[in-house]
Amino acid sequence: MTLEPESQTRRIWRGALALTLAAFVTKMLSAFYRIPYQNIAGDVGFYIYQQVYPFYGVVIALATYGYPVVISKMIAERDVERDDEGMTYILKISLYFLLIIGMIGFSILYIGADWIAQLMGDKELSLLIQIISFSFLLFPFISVLRGYFQGRNNMVPTAVSQIAEQFVRVATILLSVYVLLKSGHTIYEAGAGAIFGSLTGGFAALLFLTAYWFKRGTKRKKTVIKKTNIDTKKIIFILFVQGFTICIANMMLILIQFVDALSLFSLLVSTGIEEQTAKVLKGIYDRGQPLIQLGTVIATAFSLTLVPLISGAKQRGDERFIEEKIRLSFRVGIVIGLGAAAGLACIIKPTNIMLFKDASGSFELAILSGSILFTSLALTMAAILQGLGHQWAPVFAVLIGVLMKWLLNLWLIPMYQIAGAAIATLISYMTVFALLYYTLRKNIKSSLINKEMTFRILLALLAMIVLLQFYLWTSSKFAFGWQTTRFFASVQALVGVAAGGCFYIIAVLKGNVFSKQELSLLPFGEKAMKFLFKNDR
Template structure:
């Protein structure tokens, strides 16, 4: 039908031919984005789930008395480590992915490989310098708690090799090959969790050792995990070596980029990634270094109680909501190299289409995930963290799940800006959002306590998101009508799912309460799984019934609709 419509009396309608080509390119771009997002989502979700599930046996190993302070110590050390690690990586992996995609689009594969090799030298150097800074600077980063020192120093070892591992992931992503990153991420997390649980058990249960030493070994597990993750990437690179050599042999070789210029490109592209990549961590550090002083100055709550409160919102809730935010990260990581390639080809329509589709895909996944977690916050929190501070912990988790929406949107929006080389503006808008966070932190914490830190984060990221999306819409264009329509539909279906899930939680708690304790860990796990499945089925049914899923995921979902016997 399409071919017949393009030909009339042997004359070609050039506009129709062009439109057909653009439609094909757009569909291919969506397919690539979905495939890449699928790989990154699987790897990221599995890694995050492992990173959350470990808390159950870890909590049991430490026991009810030690777990709250151990978790607070772990969280404080990890927040500092995360920031230093981002600086150590220096945004090089994302910059490499962007630049490799750029040169690949120009059929200059040899320059992309050379870029990776030069970046590798930078990564090794940054790893060594940052590890030394972390080790020597540990006494000055304790926030008044000397127990943080061995925890920070144990994490310095991981900083040595993670930049190299992350850079190699960026190289694969530049080829829009997300499988190596996804698998290495999962293996890294698996090795980390196994080591941290074994070391904690041996130190505390076998030798009755220090809980601080057990926490330090739990954080040292990041180094063990990184070794295994790097081995997986090395295996992938070895398998693909011949393929890369073929591409290099077929390169145009019309460009000659001096080594000094390659380093300049890496640094110029990487610098904004440092700030934007550290965005979530910077906000967490603001909480870490302001929450305690504000609460101590305005309340009479003991330091131990504050440590418990901090662990609940910065540790417990954050571990679970990061599972949701990792969905946004998966989309963002996939977007950068594809947008860079389209931008390099000056394909304005493809860029606009990818902008719009990325936003819709983000909403399609993020809104139901965040609202679903908010609905099951009570039983989910009890499953992982028990019944201590039950109501406060559940409310914090519910609010944190909603906070994940603007945080996740920032991850995607910043990636869109980076993909079209609007790095400076993205950094500017993030700085404005950070200023809002700082200005609202004190009054909101005084007024709402731990909830105030979450609300100030929402305000800061929401403003940054608004500024970024406004610039993208003005300069490159976003299919506003399509995005608004799909947003309204997705939000409606997500709210329906939220209400159904909330009713399901209360109904199951009531029924279980007739015969036993509905707030035990096993009962809470049962409620979480049943309600999550029920809510997911409601959302899937609504999106398939109304063809919203087709708009986001393509026509292949018709098979799913047929399999479920859902009539349009």
């Protein structure tokens, strides 16, 4: 019996690790599949898909990061009390509540598809919007089942369902667009086939979750559902308020994409650009989305590992520990985010050719690369603030950032076209970051990073930039006519990533930006210490 608490703790940590790995795998897949998609469908095909993708992004936020978390908290409270009737009642009310939201989302998109497509400036998107609307009918069941399992400290079903959903979805997308285009269908019909992947992925997730429901014996004997001591209005209030705040905080990237989907193409056309050219320009601009997402995933993979430690310290009331780990999280975000943003900007041209076949839009993509720093820091700080109990600060910051993006699009796109959209995106993410930084600094009442650490990081960054610029100049100088080939660009980009990244990280670590104790808390930190400090006693 004495081993039970320890066993429970191990189970919680294994579950947290499973969710973390699942989130990392799904986000990497979500970033990478768009590259072969663009290669198959071209920039216009990519434009078509990206116009509708934000609607699916909202469904993912609701079914993965929002409501399962809220439901799991309520289930966990009843699980501790072994209140089976209470858990059943929470699941029932949650399902009814989410079905209403799902039906509203479905109705708006399905019935209003023509109007939304017209608002986007492209009536042919109507069918794709109608297809994506069916995803809103699946998410209530997925959310409730994930919330139940997470509330019972069983994270495996959620992790497996997330990975299965993404794998099936990506396979459907790539197979559909390839087969439909090869068989002579239009680019919009191929886009509709790709969007169908959102449904096949959702069904795959629901299938796995349902299998776990029966397999784990969670189908209990029928009981008379009683309210016991649970207030129905309280459940609905928690779902509405907490679900909203968590979802909005995790929708930052999607909402910014939403603004571009609604305004960029139509603004380009309104300035006199021919529609087909505007579609190509939007598709070229959308190349930046997987790059931002990929860079942000890598950057936050390190800094977000510290958030559970901060949340645990909050429960213990250990203010000193909280401040130390917040500063460390911020420093990690600065180091990885700054390195990824600047490094990508330096090698953006060969990277663009390697991934998307040509160098179109490299200048605009270099501007968008800067967003990696601010998105990774903003997402890290939003998670920290939510862990500290400041639920509304991230919501306020994200909504202000979205409003800023909309206004800047209206101002900058008519003047600078997609470069204006890139500048608007960068400034919007900077705004979100600035608001969250102000809130977090006010909360801990001191600076998040000192001048000495800032100088060391910038020195390492400058050294990396000089190294990459020299490498690009030298490799291009001795390319012997291979500069324009995709193979040469791929070699140049990959070697640049490896050389620049390794040099930068070694410079940061040798500059003592992190102590040995701090490194031990980070992924691969102990291995880095053994490599860098192997001669130290």
